[in-house]
Amino acid sequence: MRWIWYCCSLLLLVTTLQVRADSAEQLFARYEPALLQVRVLEKASGAKASIGTGFVLEQANLLVTNYHVVSEAVLFPEKYQLEYLAANQQKGALTVLAVDVVNDLALVQTDYQPVERFSIQAEKPVQGATLYSLGNPHDLGMILVPGTYNGLQKYSYYPRIHFTGAVNAGMSGGPTVDASGKVVGVNVASAGNQLGFLVPADALSRLLTSYQQQNSNTDLPKQIEQQLFDSQQKMFSEILSANWQLKDFGPGKVPDEVVPFIRCWGESNVEKSKDQLKKVAAFCSQGEEIFLSQQFSTGRIEMQFEWLHGVGLHPLQFFNRYQQNISSANADNQASKEDVTPFECQHQVVQQHNGQHAKTIFCVRAYRNFATLFDVLYLAASLDHQQQGVISHFTLSGVSQDNAQAFARKFSEAVLWQ
Amino acid sequence: MAIIIEVLNKQHKVTERHKFSQHRVALGRAYDNDVILYDKHICPHHAELVLDEEGQWILRDLASMNGSYLQPKQPLTEPQQLQSGQLCWLGEQAVRIYDDAHQVAPALPFNPLEQRLLRCGHLGLILLLLLFMLFEEVFHIWLAAPEQQQAQWSRSLVNLPLLLLVLTLWPAVLALWSKINQHEARFLPQLGITFIGLSVMAVWQALMVIMNFSFDGAAAINWLQEAGRLVILTLLLGANFYLAMQISVFKKMAMAFGLALLLSVQSLGLGFWFDESRQLAPQFDHSLLPLSFYLNTAVSAEDFAQSSNSLFEAAAKERQEQD
Numbered sequence: 001m002r003w004i005w006y007c008c009s010l011l012l013l014v015t016t017l018q019v020r021a022d023s024a025e026q027l028f029a030r031y032e033p034a035l036l037q038v039r040v041l042e043k044a045s046g047a048k049a050s051i052g053t054g055f056v057l058e059q060a061n062l063l064v065t066n067y068h069v070v071s072e073a074v075l076f077p078e079k080y081q082l083e084y085l086a087a088n089q090q091k092g093a094l095t096v097l098a099v100d101v102v103n104d105l106a107l108v109q110t111d112y113q114p115v116e117r118f119s120i121q122a123e124k125p126v127q128g129a130t131l132y133s134l135g136n137p138h139d140l141g142m143i144l145v146p147g148t149y150n151g152l153q154k155y156s157y158y159p160r161i162h163f164t165g166a167v168n169a170g171m172s173g174g175p176t177v178d179a180s181g182k183v184v185g186v187n188v189a190s191a192g193n194q195l196g197f198l199v200p201a202d203a204l205s206r207l208l209t210s211y212q213q214q215n216s217n218t219d220l221p222k223q224i225e226q227q228l229f230d231s232q233q234k235m236f237s238e239i240l241s242a243n244w245q246l247k248d249f250g251p252g253k254v255p256d257e258v259v260p261f262i263r264c265w266g267e268s269n270v271e272k273s274k275d276q277l278k279k280v281a282a283f284c285s286q287g288e289e290i291f292l293s294q295q296f297s298t299g300r301i302e303m304q305f306e307w308l309h310g311v312g313l314h315p316l317q318f319f320n321r322y323q324q325n326i327s328s329a330n331a332d333n334q335a336s337k338e339d340v341t342p343f344e345c346q347h348q349v350v351q352q353h354n355g356q357h358a359k360t361i362f363c364v365r366a367y368r369n370f371a372t373l374f375d376v377l378y379l380a381a382s383l384d385h386q387q388q389g390v391i392s393h394f395t396l397s398g399v400s401q402d403n404a405q406a407f408a409r410k411f412s413e414a415v416l417w418q
Numbered sequence: 419m420a421i422i423i424e425v426l427n428k429q430h431k432v433t434e435r436h437k438f439s440q441h442r443v444a445l446g447r448a449y450d451n452d453v454i455l456y457d458k459h460i461c462p463h464h465a466e467l468v469l470d471e472e473g474q475w476i477l478r479d480l481a482s483m484n485g486s487y488l489q490p491k492q493p494l495t496e497p498q499q500l501q502s503g504q505l506c507w508l509g510e511q512a513v514r515i516y517d518d519a520h521q522v523a524p525a526l527p528f529n530p531l532e533q534r535l536l537r538c539g540h541l542g543l544i545l546l547l548l549l550f551m552l553f554e555e556v557f558h559i560w561l562a563a564p565e566q567q568q569a570q571w572s573r574s575l576v577n578l579p580l581l582l583l584v585l586t587l588w589p590a591v592l593a594l595w596s597k598i599n600q601h602e603a604r605f606l607p608q609l610g611i612t613f614i615g616l617s618v619m620a621v622w623q624a625l626m627v628i629m630n631f632s633f634d635g636a637a638a639i640n641w642l643q644e645a646g647r648l649v650i651l652t653l654l655l656g657a658n659f660y661l662a663m664q665i666s667v668f669k670k671m672a673m674a675f676g677l678a679l680l681l682s683v684q685s686l687g688l689g690f691w692f693d694e695s696r697q698l699a700p701q702f703d704h705s706l707l708p709l710s711f712y713l714n715t716a717v718s719a720e721d722f723a724q725s726s727n728s729l730f731e732a733a734a735k736e737r738q739e740q741d
Contacts, residue, residue: 315708316561316708317560317561319707319708320561323706327704329700329702330699330700331698331700336698337698340698342701343701344729344733345700346722346725346726347702347703347704348634349634349712350716350719350722351717351719352719353719357716359705359706361700361702362722362726363700363729364726364729364732364733365733366730366733366734366737367737374730374733383708383712384709386708401730404730405723405726408723409723
């Protein structure tokens with residue numbers, strides 16, 4: 001009797017697998033012609049500089065891929081050009097029409113005309129639904145990866161679908177579809193071990209709509225600047241209007257997770273008896289960044305608090321170590337000389353509203369290509385105690401002057417020392 | 419009329435001085451000469467000086483192997499009259515002849531500066547400065563390595579004698595130099611001067627740390643610090659050279675200033691020139707001292723926030739310059 005039960009369940013298992021495999025096979029066979037490999041070619045050598053995946057949408061014969069796949073060609077059109085390679089080995093040129101750097105999407109014009117094309121799924125999938133990610137990992141050929149929809153990534157400011165399935169390099173820009181073959185998201189990133197992230201399809205729909213509304217505007221740098229400006233405007237209005245919760249920190253109070261997308265961690269060496277300088281540190285950040293190029297990312301917010309206590313140290317000894325702790329403050333986003341100006345800094349001993357003193361450092365650098373945006377660094381080291389100090393520090397990237405100054409005001413007023 | 423014969427070394431410094439009242443003076447390597455010379459290229463009976471009827475001294479070569487000269491490369495073929503103070507060569511050996519009526523320079527008064535510099539060689543002073551510098555060094559070690567890091571302490575302390583040895587190297591070099599040139603080493607005065615210079619430098623640096631903190635790392639303080647360092651270094655080297663060399667005071671000071679400038683430029687200029695303007699890292703003053711060292715008045719938070727406007731303007735201007 002038990003044997004029959006086993007055989008039945010095995011049979012059941014095989015048949016369900018069969019059904020899934022069938023549908024996946026059909027999906028792949030049906031949509032493979034609408035998948036293209038997107039290649040960034042260096043003009044001088046004619047060789048591939050990087051690759052990604054793209055898919056043809058039913059609307060207007062547009063190809064969709066990630067902005068980060070085509071960024072080199074957008075930023076340096078004199079150095080790089082784009083090319084596609086279809087399953088039937090057909091090749092052709094591509095032109096970027098519109099980008100959304102915040103959601104890492106690009107709409108590209110192509111002359112390739114497949115029979116079958118992708119359409120966008122308007123409904124959100126249910127948690128646990130099986131999705132299929134399509135793409136060309138490491139230039140190994142088009143593949144299909146089954147995985148599971150697990151909702152939106154928690155705490156992330158820029159919405160991303162959490163897809164449990166292997167999304168590998170080169171699959172970027174490829175579609176992830178549901179069982180009916182409709183696009184649910186666009187492959188964008190991976191955190192390893194089956195942790196994949198997708199740009200939700202509604203971001204793609206929005207980009208399509210805005211592109212169709214202002215068809216003529218193909219000034220991509222202008223588009224990018226506007227998107228960055230709008231994005232920081234939205235993020236900072238949320239942060240600045242929030243009622244900042246404070247937490248106890250050493251001899252004072254510092255801001256905690258002031259908005260849901262700013263996460264905090266902490267560490268200390270208090271338990272280790274070896275060092276006479278006790279350090280307690282808390283870090284808070286909005287760690288998601290906006291990719292602009294290989295050397296340039298923006299959109300991060302980072303706050304750091306350090307409480308130093310020199311147990312048994314002479315004040316001069318303590319301040320000597322204290323000073324080393326603030327010497328290496330730097331921006332936390334990547335940028336090169338071509339992207340940003342050098343930092344302009346002011347550094348003074350400032351008397352706070354409550355009469356406390358702090359060595360305060362404020363540095364600003366401008367974005368060379370985006371006139372309204374800056375990176376900002378702030379650091380204040382308290383001076384009123386002989387063997388104790390609190391360092392409060394933040395860096396903002398890609399922020400307007402008004403927002404930066406408003407944030408600095410709110411931040412410096414929020415940090416309290418006893 | 420008596421004759422004075424100075425035997426000179428290769429640098430034309432006097433090694434022997436002879437005075438004769440006879441009318442004939444024999445020069446050579448043989449022991450029956452009046453002036454016995456050691457140079458191996460000189461013949462046993464090389465030359466002689468003879469007083470003629472006119473009362474002039476005459477140099478006569480005695481058919482020597484390597485010749486006698488009044489002009490380089492022109493060996494004497496016949497006896498020649500000599501002027502008082504004239505240089506002549508027997509082979510390679512230089513000799514200077516004077517008659518006793520030859521004028522000498524007037525006596526020099528004691529040089530007060532030199533006397534004062536020589537007084538820096540006082541052993542008590544040197545010991546005091548040594549103690550001060552040791553104290554300063556130990557203070558820095560103490561500042562950086564708290565009590566419990568014993569290993570670092572002992573390592574730094576072991577290095578102290580080595581450091582002192584290095585500090586004595588410079589006066590030793592100067593002493594050797596002047597020993598060769600003037601037969602007078604003056605090592606202790608040189609050591610004292612060097613120690614004074616280093617101590618003043620240490621005090622200046624400490625003062626500048628406080629000034630730098632008090633004026634929030636203002637560029638003027640930075641320049642003042644460098645200028646002060648240059649002045650101290652120039653004075654130190656100038657004093658060193660004053661004792662060690664016999665050239666004009668102007669030349670000594672020029673040399674000292676040149677060397678001091680070179681050392682300053684090497685330590686500050688290269689870093690300043692190549693790093694600061696190009697690095698992407700923010701450049702700010704990170705000096706921290708207890709508040710009681712702050713001699714300035716702190717700015718208010720409002721003023722600080724207000725002045726940040728100018729940073730945005732400066733950055734925007736920098737951006738436009740690039741365009």
